[in-house]
Amino acid sequence: MAGDLQPYEDLHLVRKRLHVQIAEKIQDLIAAERLQPGDRLPPERELAETMDVSRPTVREALRLLEQWGLVAIRPGSGTRVVSLDTEPVAKSLQRFVQVKDCSFDDMMRVRELLEPEAAAEAAVHASSDEIEVLKQRLGALEEAFQSGDPAMLALTESQFHTSMANASGNPLLAALAVSIADILLTWTERTAALRFDKDSHDSHQAIVEAIANRDPDRARQACMFHMQLSRRARAAGMEGAAALSGAA
Numbered sequence: 001m002a003g004d005l006q007p008y009e010d011l012h013l014v015r016k017r018l019h020v021q022i023a024e025k026i027q028d029l030i031a032a033e034r035l036q037p038g039d040r041l042p043p044e045r046e047l048a049e050t051m052d053v054s055r056p057t058v059r060e061a062l063r064l065l066e067q068w069g070l071v072a073i074r075p076g077s078g079t080r081v082v083s084l085d086t087e088p089v090a091k092s093l094q095r096f097v098q099v100k101d102c103s104f105d106d107m108m109r110v111r112e113l114l115e116p117e118a119a120a121e122a123a124v125h126a127s128s129d130e131i132e133v134l135k136q137r138l139g140a141l142e143e144a145f146q147s148g149d150p151a152m153l154a155l156t157e158s159q160f161h162t163s164m165a166n167a168s169g170n171p172l173l174a175a176l177a178v179s180i181a182d183i184l185l186t187w188t189e190r191t192a193a194l195r196f197d198k199d200s201h202d203s204h205q206a207i208v209e210a211i212a213n214r215d216p217d218r219a220r221q222a223c224m225f226h227m228q229l230s231r232r233a234r235a236a237g238m239e240g241a242a243a244l245s246g247a248a
Helices: 018-031 044-051 055-067 087-099 105-123 130-148 150-166 171-191 200-213 215-246
Strands: 071-074 079-083
Touching: 044 055, 055 079, 079 215, 087 171, 105 150, 105 171, 105 200, 105 215, 130 150, 130 200, 150 171, 150 200, 171 215, 200 215
Parallel strands: none
Antiparallel strands: 071 079
């Protein structure tokens, strides 16, 4: 059933780039929690009449909101507010990395700045459920390490760091850390450049133990050490990939 039209009656618009103004006003309603994930927006016709604009203008606004990751438009079922995740941040950051031609070292350096703090924050703020998820991720990493499959290892390693960042209790820190991890995963999948050794795997366990023991300093140190090993693992993978390419 369509939502209440009353909130939209108060959206006073200046007649300049109306679709952007409409999108921003609806974004404000979402930010103020007057619209919740799962809520369905009124049909285009009703919104257009309520805000005294054309239906094409409303349609453009809804498409813009969809690009921002705030709503999902489904033919036949309308437009619904969605739970905001890190995907829009990751996509935007990925475009920036590509356009600015950021290097592998640039990405790793940002990761080295963010993730140790995410680990420390997780040691303070992680719920028991989030710690359990980290332990499960650690088990998956063990299986991937034993399998020797680089693709599985890259995926499970990314999932581990995503769960750790999400456990930090800081949504902005998590969004940035997860976005960097996603970019590195995509890069690794394309280059097959990842070579983990036992030290790298053991460092994941040290991070989980520190978080589970609520020891932020040790979690930070364990993650800093892991970042050094991760850089080494990816550098070794790059050398291996280059050698294979040269031999082809």
